[in-house]
Amino acid sequence: MELNQSPPRLNLTLLFFFLLLSSLQATTDTNICIVGSGIAGSSLAHFIKHFTCTDPQNPNPGSCSWIDDIRIFERRAVPGGRMATVTIAGDTFEAGGSIIHPKNFHALRFASMLNLSHSPESDEESDSWFGIWDGSRFVFKTLQPPPSWSSFVVKKIYSLLNSLLLFRRYGFSLIRMNGFVQGMLDRFLLYYKGFEARPVFETVDEMLKWSGLYDLTRRTLGEELIDAGLSSHLISELVTVVTRINYGQSVSISGLAGAVSLAGSDSGLWSVDGGNWKLAAGLINYSGAKLHLNEEINSISHEGVHYVLNSSKGNSYKCEVTVIATPLDELSIAFTPSISLPNRRLHHTYTTFVRGLLNFEYFGFKHASEIPALIGTLEVPDVPFSSISILKKYDEEDMTYKMFSRGPADDSLLDQLFSVRKETVRIDWPAYPHFKAPEVFAPILLDDRHLYYINSFENAASTIETSAVAAENVARLIISRLEKLASGSPTIKIPASNDEILHLDL
Numbered sequence: 001m002e003l004n005q006s007p008p009r010l011n012l013t014l015l016f017f018f019l020l021l022s023s024l025q026a027t028t029d030t031n032i033c034i035v036g037s038g039i040a041g042s043s044l045a046h047f048i049k050h051f052t053c054t055d056p057q058n059p060n061p062g063s064c065s066w067i068d069d070i071r072i073f074e075r076r077a078v079p080g081g082r083m084a085t086v087t088i089a090g091d092t093f094e095a096g097g098s099i100i101h102p103k104n105f106h107a108l109r110f111a112s113m114l115n116l117s118h119s120p121e122s123d124e125e126s127d128s129w130f131g132i133w134d135g136s137r138f139v140f141k142t143l144q145p146p147p148s149w150s151s152f153v154v155k156k157i158y159s160l161l162n163s164l165l166l167f168r169r170y171g172f173s174l175i176r177m178n179g180f181v182q183g184m185l186d187r188f189l190l191y192y193k194g195f196e197a198r199p200v201f202e203t204v205d206e207m208l209k210w211s212g213l214y215d216l217t218r219r220t221l222g223e224e225l226i227d228a229g230l231s232s233h234l235i236s237e238l239v240t241v242v243t244r245i246n247y248g249q250s251v252s253i254s255g256l257a258g259a260v261s262l263a264g265s266d267s268g269l270w271s272v273d274g275g276n277w278k279l280a281a282g283l284i285n286y287s288g289a290k291l292h293l294n295e296e297i298n299s300i301s302h303e304g305v306h307y308v309l310n311s312s313k314g315n316s317y318k319c320e321v322t323v324i325a326t327p328l329d330e331l332s333i334a335f336t337p338s339i340s341l342p343n344r345r346l347h348h349t350y351t352t353f354v355r356g357l358l359n360f361e362y363f364g365f366k367h368a369s370e371i372p373a374l375i376g377t378l379e380v381p382d383v384p385f386s387s388i389s390i391l392k393k394y395d396e397e398d399m400t401y402k403m404f405s406r407g408p409a410d411d412s413l414l415d416q417l418f419s420v421r422k423e424t425v426r427i428d429w430p431a432y433p434h435f436k437a438p439e440v441f442a443p444i445l446l447d448d449r450h451l452y453y454i455n456s457f458e459n460a461a462s463t464i465e466t467s468a469v470a471a472e473n474v475a476r477l478i479i480s481r482l483e484k485l486a487s488g489s490p491t492i493k494i495p496a497s498n499d500e501i502l503h504l505d506l
């Protein structure tokens with residue numbers, strides 16, 4: 001008789017301990033759900049662990065205060081989002097976010113922490129061989145580089161001659177343009193300051209006003225550059241070429257997005273060997289977050305003390321904190337209660353990869369070897385592409401190219417542009433915001449509880465680094481708001497200073 005009764009007693013005891021444990025956990029631990037595994041979502045997971053775990057490299061619940069569980073949902077089969085690669089005839093190339101600035105200190109630190117090797121984006125000489133195409137002729141071309149086996153002196157003379165050519169065409173405006181970009185970079189560097197000197201921001205407007213970058217979002221790049229003393233010649237040619245390559249848009253984008261885009265033509269740009277997506281994959285792994293691939297979040301509703309996330313796999317997840325780490329402009333996640341966002345649209349960049357050979361006759365040459373390695377274009381109505389660049393040269397008649405355009409590149413267009421086409425890959429990227437001045441920013445806090453939106457910062461500028469900077473702020477915001485709610489706050493490990501990352505050996 002007794003024997004028969006003992007199992008239920010044991011079960012009740014177990015149940016009691018289980019309930020006690022889970023109630024303790026509910027009051028002391030927080031779980032965070034992140035929608036999107038790009039650099040925003042992955043770096044958020046990293047920063048949360050970095051700021052709350054005594055041993056971020058071993059982020060088990062015991063070594064982390066509060067945050068016991070981070071889940072990242074990704075609708076695609078691989079992490080990284082707009083940091084993605086494409087494979088053409090066995091070679092892998094960046095398809096989305098490809099170049100990282102030497103002063104992008106979060107990305108640099110991530111690469112070094114994750115032991116990811118990185119290389120200059122491309123060979124400096126061939127990079128500086130560019131032409132500006134107006135739809136019927138090249139209005140400007142730099143010199144064709146000397147052969148790669150040329151001496152150091154020959155290469156130096158080549159680069160000097162190119163600088164002279166540029167100076168002859170655009171004069172001192174070039175120096176003023178560099179000053180404009182440097183001014184933006186100096187302000188951006190403030191986001192790496194130590195926590196004691198840098199507040200946590202609840203809105204994008206606050207964040208930009210604090211660094212002095214807000215005013216640049218009020219006016220167009222064109223207006224800002226005229227005020228900075230640049231000639232209209234430089235703005236309508238070189239600056240236009242750069243904004244069309246980097247954001248697919250004209251100089252009517254906001255001054256801040258434009259300055260960031262111009263910084264993308266600086267020297268020293270780099271990318272992670274094998275693909276920048278490795279930054280996201282590495283950060284997720286390092287943070288110990290659970291990654292749910294092929295699982296799209298369809299709805300998010302606030303119920304009681306939780307958000308309930310329903311996924312395409314029919315699963316429901318209860319999350320105390322939910323973070324949106326993807327632009328919401330073209331998504332159809334159903335929010336209950338509904339959220340309010342400015343009505344925005346993304347700029348689509350059609351990216352076409354071709355292995356083959358450009359048609360030299362289309363560009364008015366006698367031989368393909370005369371075509372510059374990078375063709376930029378002016379803001380004129382009939383140019384069917386924004387840029388074409390050589391990604392890899394196998395021999396004089398066989399290359400892989402990347403072409404950006406504002407519309408899809410159909411076969412008839414490609415057959416005009418290319419005389420040989422062995423392989424073609426097309427990607428329609430919902431690429432970045434359609435920047436306009438004055439910018440209106442979506443909220444970071446989507447409700448008065450714990451629903452956060454990292455990509456509200458993307459309307460300031462859209463880059464790998466700006467997503468990481470925005471994610472770091474959201475990580476601090478989550479921690480500080482949870483801390484305010486908690487009674488008898490556990491210690492949150494927030495480094496006294498972030499300044500060490502400014503002293504990385506570049």
Ligand SMILES: Cc1cc2nc3c(=O)[nH]c(=O)nc-3n(C[C@H](O)[C@H](O)[C@H](O)COP(=O)(O)OP(=O)(O)OC[C@H]3O[C@@H](n4cnc5c(N)ncnc54)[C@H](O)[C@@H]3O)c2cc1C
Nearest residue numbers: 036038039040075081082096097098099297326462463464
């Ligand atoms: C063609 C192109 C070129 C670029 N060039 C550069 C460059 O050279 N340098 C640079 O710094 N930046 C560049 N950028 C911009 C840069 O890539 C982006 O700003 C940055 O990668 C954005 O990262 P993110 O994490 O904020 O968003 P994303 O990378 O877009 O990540 C969002 C993720 O969320 C996922 N997702 C969306 N909805 C759901 C859902 N409902 N459920 C689950 N998952 C969901 C998406 O699949 C995606 O993986 C470029 C972008 C493009 C498109």
